[in-house]
Amino acid sequence: MQRYLVSRLIQSIAILFGVLVLVFFMVRVTGDPATIMMPREASPESIEAFRHKMGFDRPVIVQFWDFLTHAVVGDFGNSLHFKIPALPLILERLPATVQLAAGGMLLALVVAIPLGLVGGSTPGSVWDGIGRLIGLLGQSIPNFWLALVLIFFFAVRLRLLPSFGRDELRSMILPCFVLGLPTMGSLVRLTRSAVLEIRGEDYVRTAYSKGLRPNLIYVRHILRNAAIPLVSVIGVQFGYMLGGSIYIETIFSWPGMGQMIEQAIGWRDYPLVQAIAFLTSVIVVVLNLFTDMAYALIDPRIRYGR
Amino acid sequence: MGDRPVTNTPASANQISVSGTGLRVDEARRGWRHQLVYIGRLLWRDKSGVIGLVLFLTLVFSAVFAPWISPHDPLSQHLSESKLPPAWTEGGDWKYPLGTDNLGRDLLSRIIYGSRVSLTVGLVGVVIACGLGMLIGLVSGYAGGRVDAAISGFVNLILALPYLLFVVFIASILGRSLINVIMIFGITDSPIFARTTRGEVLRLREAGYVESAMAIGAGGWKILFDHILPNLIGPLITVATFTMSAMIFYEAGLGFLGLSVPPSVPSWGNMLSSGRKYLTTAPWIAGFPGLAIMFASLGMNLLGDWLRDVLDPRLRRVKK
Amino acid sequence: MDNVTPLLEVKDLVTQFNTLDGAVHAVNGVSFIIDEGETLAIVGESGCGKSVTMLSLMGLIPQPPGKIVNGQALYFDGSTQRDLLALSKEELRQVRGREIGMVFQDPLTSLNPVMTIGQQISESLVEHMRMSSAEAYQRTLKLLEYVDIPDPQKRYGNYPHQFSGGMRQRVMIAIAIACMPKILIADEPTTALDVTVQAQIVELVAQMRAELKMAVIWITHDLGVVAGIADRVMVMYGGHVAERAYVDDLYKHPKHPYTVGLLGALPRMDEDTARRLVSIEGSPPDLYKQPTHCQFAYRCPFAFDRCWAEIPPLITVGYRHKLACFYDIDQGRPRDVA
Numbered sequence: 001m002q003r004y005l006v007s008r009l010i011q012s013i014a015i016l017f018g019v020l021v022l023v024f025f026m027v028r029v030t031g032d033p034a035t036i037m038m039p040r041e042a043s044p045e046s047i048e049a050f051r052h053k054m055g056f057d058r059p060v061i062v063q064f065w066d067f068l069t070h071a072v073v074g075d076f077g078n079s080l081h082f083k084i085p086a087l088p089l090i091l092e093r094l095p096a097t098v099q100l101a102a103g104g105m106l107l108a109l110v111v112a113i114p115l116g117l118v119g120g121s122t123p124g125s126v127w128d129g130i131g132r133l134i135g136l137l138g139q140s141i142p143n144f145w146l147a148l149v150l151i152f153f154f155a156v157r158l159r160l161l162p163s164f165g166r167d168e169l170r171s172m173i174l175p176c177f178v179l180g181l182p183t184m185g186s187l188v189r190l191t192r193s194a195v196l197e198i199r200g201e202d203y204v205r206t207a208y209s210k211g212l213r214p215n216l217i218y219v220r221h222i223l224r225n226a227a228i229p230l231v232s233v234i235g236v237q238f239g240y241m242l243g244g245s246i247y248i249e250t251i252f253s254w255p256g257m258g259q260m261i262e263q264a265i266g267w268r269d270y271p272l273v274q275a276i277a278f279l280t281s282v283i284v285v286v287l288n289l290f291t292d293m294a295y296a297l298i299d300p301r302i303r304y305g306r
Numbered sequence: 307m308g309d310r311p312v313t314n315t316p317a318s319a320n321q322i323s324v325s326g327t328g329l330r331v332d333e334a335r336r337g338w339r340h341q342l343v344y345i346g347r348l349l350w351r352d353k354s355g356v357i358g359l360v361l362f363l364t365l366v367f368s369a370v371f372a373p374w375i376s377p378h379d380p381l382s383q384h385l386s387e388s389k390l391p392p393a394w395t396e397g398g399d400w401k402y403p404l405g406t407d408n409l410g411r412d413l414l415s416r417i418i419y420g421s422r423v424s425l426t427v428g429l430v431g432v433v434i435a436c437g438l439g440m441l442i443g444l445v446s447g448y449a450g451g452r453v454d455a456a457i458s459g460f461v462n463l464i465l466a467l468p469y470l471l472f473v474v475f476i477a478s479i480l481g482r483s484l485i486n487v488i489m490i491f492g493i494t495d496s497p498i499f500a501r502t503t504r505g506e507v508l509r510l511r512e513a514g515y516v517e518s519a520m521a522i523g524a525g526g527w528k529i530l531f532d533h534i535l536p537n538l539i540g541p542l543i544t545v546a547t548f549t550m551s552a553m554i555f556y557e558a559g560l561g562f563l564g565l566s567v568p569p570s571v572p573s574w575g576n577m578l579s580s581g582r583k584y585l586t587t588a589p590w591i592a593g594f595p596g597l598a599i600m601f602a603s604l605g606m607n608l609l610g611d612w613l614r615d616v617l618d619p620r621l622r623r624v625k626k
Numbered sequence: 627m628d629n630v631t632p633l634l635e636v637k638d639l640v641t642q643f644n645t646l647d648g649a650v651h652a653v654n655g656v657s658f659i660i661d662e663g664e665t666l667a668i669v670g671e672s673g674c675g676k677s678v679t680m681l682s683l684m685g686l687i688p689q690p691p692g693k694i695v696n697g698q699a700l701y702f703d704g705s706t707q708r709d710l711l712a713l714s715k716e717e718l719r720q721v722r723g724r725e726i727g728m729v730f731q732d733p734l735t736s737l738n739p740v741m742t743i744g745q746q747i748s749e750s751l752v753e754h755m756r757m758s759s760a761e762a763y764q765r766t767l768k769l770l771e772y773v774d775i776p777d778p779q780k781r782y783g784n785y786p787h788q789f790s791g792g793m794r795q796r797v798m799i800a801i802a803i804a805c806m807p808k809i810l811i812a813d814e815p816t817t818a819l820d821v822t823v824q825a826q827i828v829e830l831v832a833q834m835r836a837e838l839k840m841a842v843i844w845i846t847h848d849l850g851v852v853a854g855i856a857d858r859v860m861v862m863y864g865g866h867v868a869e870r871a872y873v874d875d876l877y878k879h880p881k882h883p884y885t886v887g888l889l890g891a892l893p894r895m896d897e898d899t900a901r902r903l904v905s906i907e908g909s910p911p912d913l914y915k916q917p918t919h920c921q922f923a924y925r926c927p928f929a930f931d932r933c934w935a936e937i938p939p940l941i942t943v944g945y946r947h948k949l950a951c952f953y954d955i956d957q958g959r960p961r962d963v964a
Contacts, residue, residue: 011459015466018463019467026475026476026479029476030479036479136607136608139603139607140600142600144558144559144578145578145596145599145600148582148593149596152585152589156586201735202735202736206728206736206737206738207738207749209722209727209728209730210749210750210753210801211719211722211724211750211754212749216753220738220749221741224740225738225739228740244469244470246474246563247559247562250563251582262474277475280468280471281466299739299740300785300787301739304784
């Protein structure tokens, strides 16, 4: 298992390096980073001055090295809009996004797992139907549209819930629901199919042939095996939520990283965008690493692999 | 686990029989006509597949025949009749069945034309992603060794990234145009095709098909067409349907953020974006395009689900 | 016939499956008896219904799509005789594992990959014998020793993937005999194993049945194994019993054309040129059709009009030698039966 984890660690570092390369080159893909970072109506002279100030007129290799060496210590330069260092700005926003994602994930788990378990155990039943419906809708409803619809009904018409801001606990309800719905959908489906598949496995038949109690078979043989793929997916989905909260935060004016990146794009504040892109990637990569670790711990075939 | 004992004397009951039909229906041994009927029956049994197919065909139909079925020109503005509600509510007018937007443009026509953008992005995007992905996957799977490791590393890198974030990032840099959107999705969605293809190639190599074909002198191309491609079709089609659903979804999302096609082009995402401002006063402006996105996505998902069930290993055994 | 109540008496078992393409008639009226301490081998090709018969007895057939349409399985535990097929789910559950143990074909997929093998053995002990975990642990160690698994204490905490195929099958056997059941059903336990390992397993089971006085039902398609371990043999075809006899009797005097074919022997008096039954052509039985005639007729060189008209009943042709065939192979002509 150690070897597996070490190789995953190395992989993760390689990925992060790749992300840095990507992030660096993405702002240069049109050839001139200065033009995209300056307002459209800027004069050629001011663009030239900006280019020189930011060091975009140096050879690319030099720029890259500079970027790299600064990035690994967390220095992404100053935000063009706020004129203060980018990374601390974003870190300030991180808790809000994490809060949203955590809330969404919690909601998703609480609804999806029981429904999936029941659905997989009693296919064709009413609960299974509900579970499958949620599964389908969760993955088909555009969450940005759903957010608008829900705001319209709950906040505007019924005046039950706030439609923006992060002031009270109630503000979390709508955004967490919308953010968590796609995950809820895929988790229901996954749980259901895992349970269904495992129920047909030979070792479950063996368990029945031993004359064990059904409840015991369910927990020890079925659930324990179903948990394995679930753990992976939960970790990955959490990463999606952290990285995909742009719409939700924008619509609900939730002061997190997603909102900031949307604003930063509007301000053409690309150093800030780069910093957010990198930080989010780091979080996702680290999350995936932890998920793999958890997976390796849970599955004895990997933990004690020969 | 060892091999099963191979004996020449009829000490084994199995050797005498043509292996019995047993309890499983082995469709792979029936002709393709029978399979078509079987598929038809599967569709009928699993009606959600039919719904998916219908939705998909509706999308295609409205995209292809948009000029003929739209009641109005999607770009023409009737400022005096702006923000009209849907026809069946009070204040509405059947001239504009779903109402009009803030510039007096007919919503129904705009939604119909919007399907063109969605379908184009979806189809062309998937074709590019699939083609690119297949190429990468084939090279990676065939070459093995370091080339494979390098390519897989790159593929995994892209898959590890927070998708939406990077798509938004690059879209904002490249600017608003249909081609840009298609290229972005075509490239960012190719890894999954690459991974699927590579997986199939490796599986077939391990199963010995490639080696044994080579042993009898079959060249690379022959192996490719006879063995690998038929096995790829199933999984790739399934992945393609889901990817298309995702592309429609994300194109709308980009449009919502103002990063998709230019504002003059009617696209569902653009409509949502402009409709957002009028949520309290004219909610239908954002409401209906969203429904369209939902049904398009839903349709593709249902179709993909059904395809996945149908194209399961059962039919996969139809190999030469 | 003996006066002792047989350990298990199965009468006219009929099991079907309802699938998309129609009903599959897997078991069409199977009957047999097994006495205490006896070993019965059930032989037949894939799809002849041997596994389904056993699973039906154990209540392991999922009841949709499966359905036990008819039959009795009278089990005698020393004091009372009960029909297994008539028991409630809970009652049957208590029989499984405790009175009847089962070993399956593929030990890799038949063991829970995320549970230690020791636990998988102890489970039954705790459930049926009401042992505490400590007692179950000790007993499990003894069981592991008994099935020749070295270093039981260390191996108790290992997982299935850490064992070789042969060892895994021993674990399965340990699980099956943990509660000292009266009957052990082994469903092709050696098919997935090496030839050498096969022999070891067969030897182990032979030793077990002698020492533990267990009845064994051994399902196989390998006649070599049958000769080594069985007291009596039942040959199945197309969901029916074709022939049933003591081992020696069957090998020396096979009477069903299918058995004869299996044994590779020529008929004593045949009319045509010698046709080796080994290279028979013809279609395997279509299990989707409700049988109305002998299922083997398609491939039997001796089939005549009666074979196509009725299902041959099981008749007695020797001491505890039953046959379901209208043709008399020894005489070379149809039998004189009603």
